[in-house]
Amino acid sequence: MRKIDKLIRSESFIQLVKYVLIGVLGLVVDFGIYTILTHFKMNVEIANIISSTCGIINNFFWNSYANFKVHDRLILRFISYFLVGQITTIFTTISLFIFVTKMCFPHLIVKIIATFVATLIQFVINKIITFRKSKNKI
Template structure:
């Protein structure tokens, strides 16, 4: 029981929970923009790139200031965060192309599943690289 309590109150677990909550806000931005663009018949891959980019920018600032609380080297951190986000945007875009255009699955379901997988990958990379505190030996 003590180990579970220690885990629940660990800095990494708290950061993961905040990351997920901020991610939900980013998903609202992402899916909101995506829904609007696809409503107006924009190609799903292009709509995904635009909407994901909006979500990435939103999430960087929330994570930087409220979650990981690192405000130094913002331009370098933003470039790293944006790069990680764009790698996962490529993953979601390829998923949409394959599963929607080639296999005929519903685009919103594919986007949800691909985004979930991408979020887990992003958290790990961003915690280790993007939001690593300078001088932190951990």
Template structure:
């Protein structure tokens, strides 16, 4: 019981909560742009690439300044964050291609599920790599 209590007061848990809240803001950007683009008949895979990229850029700056509070070597951190985001953009785009284009499932449902999985992957990689406070990573 004590370990569970300690976890909920840990820096990692607080960062996860902030990451989720910032992620919600990013999802508003991502899904807002995605819905607008698909409304105007842009291909779902192309719409996903554009909207996800906008969400990634938005979230990098919020996470850098308000969550992980790491401001050194911003260009390198941005490149790292962007690449991690694009890896998960590939995951969501492939999911859309398979489940929407090939299997005919509803595109918003597939995007929601794929995005949820992508967020978990992004948090772990970004915490361990992009926003790592150790100077060894970037030296």
């Protein structure tokens, strides 16, 4: 029981919980924009790229200030976060292309599943690379 308590109180676990909560906010932005764009018959892949990009930008600022609390090298961190986000946007866009455009699966179900997988990948990469604390405090 102590190991579980220690894990739950660890900085990494708390950051993961905050990352997920911020991710939910980002999903509202992402899926809101995606739903509006696809409602007006925009191609699902293009709608995904636009909506995911908006969610990525939203989440960067929340994670930087409210979760990982790192404010140094903000431009470099944003570029890193944005690139990681765009890699996972490519993953979700390819998933939409394969499972929606080619195989006719429901687009919202595919986007939900692909986004969930992408979020796990993003957390690990962003924790290790984008939001690591600087060793040299100026």
